[in-house]
Amino acid sequence: MPVPNTPDNTFASTCCYCGVGCGVVVKKEKNGSVSVAGDAEYPVNKGQLCSKGINLQYTVNDRHDRLLYPQMRYNKSMPRQRVSWEQALQRTAAVFKTFIEKYGPDSVAFYASGQCLTEEYYVINKLIKGFIGSNNIDTNSRLCMSSAVVGYKMSLGEDSVPICYDDIELADCFFVTGANPAWCHPILWRRIEAHKAANPEVKIIVADPRRTDSCALADLHLQLLPGTDVFLNHAIGRVLIENGDIDLDFIQHHAEGFEQYRQVVFERTTAESAAICGVPEADIRLAAQYIGNAKGFLSLWTMGLNQSSIGVNKNLSLINLNLITGQIGKPGAGPFSLTGQPNAMGGREVGGLSNLLPAHRSLDNAAHRREVEQFWGGTTISDKPGLTATEMFDALHDGRLKAIWIICTNPLTSLPDVRRAEEALQKAKFVVVQDISNTPQTLAFADVILPAAAWAEKEGTMTNSERRISYLSKVVDAPGEALPDAEIICRFAQTMGYRGFDYASAEAIYLEHVRLTTGTNLDISGLTYAILKEQRSIQWPYNQNLKQQGPPRLFTDKVFSTPSGRARIHPVSVETRSAAPNDEFPFILTTGRIRDQWHTMSKTGKVNKLRKHISQAFLEVHPEDAARLELTDDDLVVVRSCNGEVRVKAKLSSGIRPGVVFLPMHWGKQLGSDLNRANNVTSGLVDPVSKEPDFKYATVQVEKYRKP
Numbered sequence: 056m057p058v059p060n061t062p063d064n065t066f067a068s069t070c071c072y073c074g075v076g077c078g079v080v081v082k083k084e085k086n087g088s089v090s091v092a093g094d095a096e097y098p099v100n101k102g103q104l105c106s107k108g109i110n111l112q113y114t115v116n117d118r119h120d121r122l123l124y125p126q127m128r129y130n131k132s133m134p135r136q137r138v139s140w141e142q143a144l145q146r147t148a149a150v151f152k153t154f155i156e157k158y159g160p161d162s163v164a165f166y167a168s169g170q171c172l173t174e175e176y177y178v179i180n181k182l183i184k185g186f187i188g189s190n191n192i193d194t195n196s197r198l199c200m201s202s203a204v205v206g207y208k209m210s211l212g213e214d215s216v217p218i219c220y221d222d223i224e225l226a227d228c229f230f231v232t233g234a235n236p237a238w239c240h241p242i243l244w245r246r247i248e249a250h251k252a253a254n255p256e257v258k259i260i261v262a263d264p265r266r267t268d269s270c271a272l273a274d275l276h277l278q279l280l281p282g283t284d285v286f287l288n289h290a291i292g293r294v295l296i297e298n299g300d301i302d303l304d305f306i307q308h309h310a311e312g313f314e315q316y317r318q319v320v321f322e323r324t325t326a327e328s329a330a331i332c333g334v335p336e337a338d339i340r341l342a343a344q345y346i347g348n349a350k351g352f353l354s355l356w357t358m359g360l361n362q363s364s365i366g367v368n369k370n371l372s373l374i375n376l377n378l379i380t381g382q383i384g385k386p387g388a389g390p391f392s393l394t395g396q397p398n399a400m401g402g403r404e405v406g407g408l409s410n411l412l413p414a415h416r417s418l419d420n421a422a423h424r425r426e427v428e429q430f431w432g433g434t435t436i437s438d439k440p441g442l443t444a445t446e447m448f449d450a451l452h453d454g455r456l457k458a459i460w461i462i463c464t465n466p467l468t469s470l471p472d473v474r475r476a477e478e479a480l481q482k483a484k485f486v487v488v489q490d491i492s493n494t495p496q497t498l499a500f501a502d503v504i505l506p507a508a509a510w511a512e513k514e515g516t517m518t519n520s521e522r523r524i525s526y527l528s529k530v531v532d533a534p535g536e537a538l539p540d541a542e543i544i545c546r547f548a549q550t551m552g553y554r555g556f557d558y559a560s561a562e563a564i565y566l567e568h569v570r571l572t573t574g575t576n577l578d579i580s581g582l583t584y585a586i587l588k589e590q591r592s593i594q595w596p597y598n599q600n601l602k603q604q605g606p607p608r609l610f611t612d613k614v615f616s617t618p619s620g621r622a623r624i625h626p627v628s629v630e631t632r633s634a635a636p637n638d639e640f641p642f643i644l645t646t647g648r649i650r651d652q653w654h655t656m657s658k659t660g661k662v663n664k665l666r667k668h669i670s671q672a673f674l675e676v677h678p679e680d681a682a683r684l685e686l687t688d689d690d691l692v693v694v695r696s697c698n699g700e701v702r703v704k705a706k707l708s709s710g711i712r713p714g715v716v717f718l719p720m721h722w723g724k725q726l727g728s729d730l731n732r733a734n735n736v737t738s739g740l741v742d743p744v745s746k747e748p749d750f751k752y753a754t755v756q757v758e759k760y761r762k763p
């Protein structure tokens with residue numbers, strides 16, 4: 056049984072929703088349910104929680120549609136039946152062995168989640184890369200932050216968020232771009248609000264095609280056209296150079312690539328860029344003035360830059376602004392990518408993507424492969440990058456991939472061009488779904504269903520957006536026969552006959568993971584569960600010799616992890632890969648989140664209080680466009696792209712640009728209809744380097760629904 060951290064039956068934990076990573080205190084009540092409160096001592100949130108965090112207890116207390124037992128079917132025409140764990144894992148192992156023997160290790164794949172704990176990521180990664188011999192592991196984190204990973208690596212030489220949250224109170228200029236933290240990272244936003252209230256001279260710039268709630272706090276809203284971010288960032292860079300508001304000492308001694316960058320940003324005038332972005336030239340100059348005058352400049356971004364077919368270039372063009380102004384490695388300054396999921400960072404740390412190895416090692420580095428291979432003692436690690444999220448579904452579609460194991464994610468709502476993904480699962484030879492509750496869209500295709508333990512029903516660690524590792528306590532037992540994800544994977548690995556998966560506990564997995572970080576940039580070799588339990592959380596690094604937390608912010612010595620030790624300023628191209636609107640598809644569609652829902656609503660969608668904020672999908676449309684389309688509020692509209700169709704109610708708003716429409720991304724198939732699923736109409740394009748899909752730009756047609 057779980058042992059409380061304190062005498063009054065309370066346990067320390069971390070919110071399992073967004074990457075802010077708020078500390079919570081979970082109390083086990085006498086009736087076996089749990090209650091949750093913000094942890095007043097926790098440095099991230101100091102007791103505060105947002106609407107999702109306040110309702111966290113329902114993720115554990117509401118068990119009405121939990122998966123309780125393994126289920127299986129022997130062929131696609133049979134109904135699934137309850138089976139024992141042994142039967143489910145033996146059958147899965149037999150099918151995996153057959154495919155691996157017949158078609159090779161790349162015929163199977165694991166598709167996991169940024170909500171997995173670090174220990175879970177670690178064993179999945181070890182199993183597929185180190186023992187099965189394929190790199191076919193990817194996660195839904197590919198859909199949210201892989202462009203930021205590449206951006207950091209290309210500019211700073213490593214995938215490390217260089218700032219800490221305490222920089223918020225030290226900054227005097229914030230550039231929030233492609234993000235709506237007032238709704239999506241609310242507790243961080245409250246810190247920015249409080250800082251601005253106490254220091255009215257602090258400047259906040261928000262760049263977004265929509266006037267979101269974050270704009271209420273902004274001194275300047277740059278309502279740019281979707282897809283024009285590189286033009287905007289280059290234009291700001293140009294004005295900074297013209298005004299002499301750049302850090303020449305940093306550029307000369309700690310950076311490279313400035314001259315090429317200068318040439319690129321001077322290729323068009325600020326007025327030309329302003330016209331392309333659809334914002335006033337004066338506003339671009341004002342933004343540059345705010346940034347140029349700042350002592351501490353923080354750039355914050357998330358999906359608006361990452362989820363793009365040019366996501367890496369958007370990231371690089373923004374990071375350039377911090378580099379040319381020398382606003383990095385000092386208090387209140389730096390490029391700060393907000394992570395959407397609670398443990399996308401932990402996944403990056405254990406190398407849980409198809410192109411990574413543990414502790415930020417690279418798959419394309421032979422020495423790194425040998426190092427990890429010898430440590431694990433399994434098979435040769437393949438040098439061939441594995442399939443990324445969307446590539447896995449493409450490969451199922453054309454038969455290259457035979458089996459997929461889906462863990463803690465709901466791809467048939469969250470993937471772009473989702474009807475094609477649905478066809479892919481239909482064609483798959485074998486589908487395993489491991490989850491805590493009923494996600495009907497994806498479960499419908501499962502040959503094997505494995506019930507998993509939820510948050511607070513297992514122990515482990517997570518890392519938030521500021522590199523803060525926290526320990527999550529087990530508070531209650533999982534219902535039925537559900538097991539922690541790591542235990543399921545380890546039992547399967549042993550059924551396959553692999554050595555090295557007989558861990559005695561989650562802590563044993565964690566200790567193996569930290570040993571593998573020794574000597575790397577994220578060295579946490581000195582960090583034990585005991586230290587995490589005592590101190591609640593630690594920002595990495597924390598190595599064996601220092602026996603203490605590393606610096607709260609990185610690159611304070613201005614030495615970067617590139618071969619030259621200098622940060623790279625990239626002269627990125629402004630080229631777009633998306634089609635311009637045309638007569639057939641005259642609108643640009645962008646998608647995003649609403650305040651009280653989380654991902655595909657598999658948890659928040661079941662909480663009445665959270666459904667009250669916005670209860671159904673909608674299309675946000677500007678009144679000028681609505682007038683031309685003869686639409687009024689609540690009229691049913693049809694949104695069509697070349698990939699499919701959505702049918703939802705119209706919501707007129709002057710907060711969106713004319714010519715642009717917005718759909719929330721949360722809704723999936725309901726009552727047999729998929730017509731409110733935004734991803735029916737999203738683009739199939741991905742960034743060519745990060746392979747992150749574009750959820751922020753698709754050309755569509757919109758019309759009032761008329762009964763046939």
Ligand code: SF4
Nearest residue numbers: 070072073077105108
């Ligand atoms: Fe949870 Fe994020 Fe809200 Fe904090 S801000 S309570 S981590 S959802």
